[in-house]
Amino acid sequence: MEQEEKEFNPKIVAFLCNWCTYTGADLAGVSRLKSSPCVRIIRVMCSGRVDPSFVIKAFKQGADGVFIGGCHIGDCHYSEGNYKTLRRVEFMKIFLEEFGIDPRRLRLEWISASEGDKYAATTLDFEKQIRELGPIQLVEV
Amino acid sequence: MVTVNIDGKNVEVLEETSILKAAESAGIWIPTLCYSELFEPYGVCRLCTVEVIRGKRSRLVTSCNYPVREGLTVLTNSDKVKWIRKLIMELTYSRWPNVPVVKDMAAALGVSEPRFKSLEQDLAPDACILCGNCVNICRDVVKASVLSFEGIGIGRKVVLPYNEQSETCIVCGACAQVCPTGHIKIKSLEKERGALQDWYLGPKTAINIPTLQAVPRVPIIDEKSCIKMQTGGCGVCSTYCEPEAINYEAKDEEIEIEVGQILITTGYQTIDLKQMSQYGYGRLDDVYSSLEFEHMLNSTGPTGGTILCKDGSEPRAVGIVHCIGSRDENFHKYCSRVCCMYALKFAHLVKDRTPAEVYQFYIDMRAFGKGYEEFYKRLLDEGVNMIRGKVAEISEGYLNNGDKPYLNIKCEDTLIGKFREIPVDMVILCPAIEPQFDASNIKKIFSISQSPDKFFLERHPKLDPVSTMTDGVFIAGCAQGPKDIPDSVAQASAAAARILSLISLGEVAVDPIKAEVMDEYCSGCRMCNSLCPYSAISFQEEKKISYINDMLCKGCGTCVSACPASAIIGKGFTDKQILAELEGILSV
Numbered sequence: 001m002e003q004e005e006k007e008f009n010p011k012i013v014a015f016l017c018n019w020c021t022y023t024g025a026d027l028a029g030v031s032r033l034k035s036s037p038c039v040r041i042i043r044v045m046c047s048g049r050v051d052p053s054f055v056i057k058a059f060k061q062g063a064d065g066v067f068i069g070g071c072h073i074g075d076c077h078y079s080e081g082n083y084k085t086l087r088r089v090e091f092m093k094i095f096l097e098e099f100g101i102d103p104r105r106l107r108l109e110w111i112s113a114s115e116g117d118k119y120a121a122t123t124l125d126f127e128k129q130i131r132e133l134g135p136i137q138l139v140e141v
Numbered sequence: 142m143v144t145v146n147i148d149g150k151n152v153e154v155l156e157e158t159s160i161l162k163a164a165e166s167a168g169i170w171i172p173t174l175c176y177s178e179l180f181e182p183y184g185v186c187r188l189c190t191v192e193v194i195r196g197k198r199s200r201l202v203t204s205c206n207y208p209v210r211e212g213l214t215v216l217t218n219s220d221k222v223k224w225i226r227k228l229i230m231e232l233t234y235s236r237w238p239n240v241p242v243v244k245d246m247a248a249a250l251g252v253s254e255p256r257f258k259s260l261e262q263d264l265a266p267d268a269c270i271l272c273g274n275c276v277n278i279c280r281d282v283v284k285a286s287v288l289s290f291e292g293i294g295i296g297r298k299v300v301l302p303y304n305e306q307s308e309t310c311i312v313c314g315a316c317a318q319v320c321p322t323g324h325i326k327i328k329s330l331e332k333e334r335g336a337l338q339d340w341y342l343g344p345k346t347a348i349n350i351p352t353l354q355a356v357p358r359v360p361i362i363d364e365k366s367c368i369k370m371q372t373g374g375c376g377v378c379s380t381y382c383e384p385e386a387i388n389y390e391a392k393d394e395e396i397e398i399e400v401g402q403i404l405i406t407t408g409y410q411t412i413d414l415k416q417m418s419q420y421g422y423g424r425l426d427d428v429y430s431s432l433e434f435e436h437m438l439n440s441t442g443p444t445g446g447t448i449l450c451k452d453g454s455e456p457r458a459v460g461i462v463h464c465i466g467s468r469d470e471n472f473h474k475y476c477s478r479v480c481c482m483y484a485l486k487f488a489h490l491v492k493d494r495t496p497a498e499v500y501q502f503y504i505d506m507r508a509f510g511k512g513y514e515e516f517y518k519r520l521l522d523e524g525v526n527m528i529r530g531k532v533a534e535i536s537e538g539y540l541n542n543g544d545k546p547y548l549n550i551k552c553e554d555t556l557i558g559k560f561r562e563i564p565v566d567m568v569i570l571c572p573a574i575e576p577q578f579d580a581s582n583i584k585k586i587f588s589i590s591q592s593p594d595k596f597f598l599e600r601h602p603k604l605d606p607v608s609t610m611t612d613g614v615f616i617a618g619c620a621q622g623p624k625d626i627p628d629s630v631a632q633a634s635a636a637a638a639r640i641l642s643l644i645s646l647g648e649v650a651v652d653p654i655k656a657e658v659m660d661e662y663c664s665g666c667r668m669c670n671s672l673c674p675y676s677a678i679s680f681q682e683e684k685k686i687s688y689i690n691d692m693l694c695k696g697c698g699t700c701v702s703a704c705p706a707s708a709i710i711g712k713g714f715t716d717k718q719i720l721a722e723l724e725g726i727l728s729v
Contacts, residue, residue: 011727019610025589030602040726044714045654049698057720061727077588077610078697079674086703113590113598113610 012039013058014067014123017047019077020112021069028115033083036123038065040129047108048081052092055106056099060138065105065130067123070111082110100139104129111122147215160204160215161189171204171217172226172246174233175272177319177451180281182206184271187229188246192216201225231255239266242321248690261295269324271297281317284374311371345445348378362387401649402613402640405597406633411572412466412473420465420570421535425548426451428568430534431483438490442488448495448567452545456566458498459491459647460550462532467623473573475594478623480571481507487569488525500526500563502552510627528563530555535568574623587614596622605634612649613721615639654696654713656689662708663687669700669709
């Protein structure tokens with residue numbers, strides 16, 4: 001059992017907005033900060049582009065966690081895309097629970113282009129949380 | 142004109158002139174503690190009492206507010222006047238025995254020891270003598286009416302409403318100016334004044350020329366400090382200006398200009414040195430910020446370019462302290478870049494103009510540019526003392542022989558591994574360069590980004606150093622990061638060239654990332670219409686479907702993910718592409 005846990009390498013899918021969090025992740029890299037190696041990034045122009053079906057699809061494909069990063073509220077490059085994301089994520093969490101997926105596996109964070117350190121810290125923290133939750137177990141229907 | 146007889150002299154003055162003024166024009170002194178030409182006479186000190194004879198009737202009146210009448214006879218030094226004046230003086234003196242103006246006046250009137258014991262004796266030398274000057278100037282000149290009297294008899298005092306700092310008070314300082322005893326003190330006058338004057342040596346007034354290099358070099362009125370602009374009172378300057386050039390009605394106005402490109406060069410500010418109390422800025426005399434010292438060095442500055450301490454003496458030793466707030470974990474981690482070199486220039490100029498010893502306290506010497514290292518070497522040859530280490534504290538020290546106090550710089554000399562204390566007469570602090578206090582507002586207006594140090598972020602540090610994440614918005618100079626003049630000029634030229642290259646093209650290339658409605662799938666639910674932050678989506682009534690205007694769409698994709706029929710495709714980020722990406726990254 002112990003051995004199994006050691007081998008567990010979580011797969012985290014991150015949808016990052018092009019203007020803030022994606023640039024922030026870039027900054028984390030340029031600044032040589034240690035961020036989570038489990039994160040697999042998909043760039044979108046705005047966090048508002050993240051369709052709930054992408055999240056469901058990610059979990060179905062075997063992702064252990066989904067991370068959505070957007071600009072801070074009020075700082076959205078597209079004025080208000082992140083408000084819509086916020087709304088959707090709250091809904092999605094309810095649905096995930098109904099699907100038998102712990103809603104803690106979905107995380108939304110506001111990380112600006114200058115917050116490379118926040119990106120690094122948040123992804124590491126999320127990775128830790130996913131490790132605690134263990135590998136995702138989907139109920140076959 | 143009326144003629145009055147004062148002490149036997151016939152004096153011709155205008156009607157309604159007070160006796161006090163009339164006497165003054167005749168060269169006759171009448172003592173007073175509360176009279177001022179600035180406002181209506183108040184007649185409260187009673188010391189200006191004189192005897193007025195009109196016909197057969199003699200009266201004692203206060204001369205400051207008693208207007209002259211034709212044929213009036215005034216006696217300013219009769220026995221009756223002397224007696225009553227002395228009595229009034231003794232009463233005043235007995236209450237405030239230590240206030241200099243009262244003491245002097247008592248001496249002038251020959252009162253050495255009051256005969257009375259005062260119940261409310263106030264021994265403080267800066268006690269309020271209830272002359273009312275402050276109340277009157279605030280009401281009549283400043284027209285703010287902030288101060289007023291409270292209570293009667295011995296309980297009378299000058300107060301602020303509810304004893305609280307009032308919003309009506311504009312901190313003009315007029316009350317402190319007219320207070321004869323120094324009872325009124327303005328605590329934060331400097332803070333309330335315009336930010337421009339923070340580093341200005343010499344007199345600070347509401348009317349000033351902001352910088353010596355100002356173009357055009359004309360004085361401006363600081364709206365915050367001008368009494369006329371704040372309350373409608375005063376207006377003294379307009380009575381003196383012969384060409385009538387003073388316009389109080391001029392206001393800041395907003396002008397809208399349509400432009401295609403914007404270059405942001407909002408510059409920097411220096412760190413507030415007062416928050417680092419260990420360096421004594423604002424607390425100790427002769428601790429200057431570098432900009433203040435630069436101002437002193439200027440040949441049109443307050444000292445004409447001579448390096449002088451506040452007491453007018455030439456400094457025997459000068460300490461220049463680098464990295465105040467920069468390269469400091471508590472304030473800014475970054476290096477402010479320009480300080481090392483201007484500090485060396487200061488050292489050179491001090492050496493050039495005075496025989497003083499110069500000490501440089503530095504963390505690391507960063508002579509980074511062309512010819513800079515050579516200049517550093519030259520200064521070492523000039524005999525500047527270089528001490529590598531951070532200064533811990535600057536305090537006042539006294540020599541035993543009663544000489545003037547000196548400034549003691551406590552520091553660690555890391556090259557010899559010892560703590561040292563260096564006595565100097567003048568300290569120049571090199572404050573950190575930081576982003577303008579309202580940089581985050583600018584950032585919001587142009588939706589550009591700031592780096593962690595709050596300077597504006599360029600699109601790419603190497604490949605695109607002058608443009609920002611927002612198309613058509615460019616940055617240059619210290620707004621982007623600390624840099625010296627050559628670097629600022631180079632960056633600004635680069636930005637200008639970038640802008641010109643876009644202008645000469647005549648057309649702008651737009652990102653191809655747009656959303657598009659696939660007509661055959663759109664059910665016309667109009668869910669997307671209200672979501673678009675740019676109102677790019679409209680509903681076509683005849684076709685009963687939504688339509689996206691290509692020119693307005695910025696390609697955020699909010700509508701794409703909201704469409705219940707998946708009828709909108711986000712070019713470059715289609716559902717198909719993203720799902721394929723997902724499959725790809727999760728397959729390993």
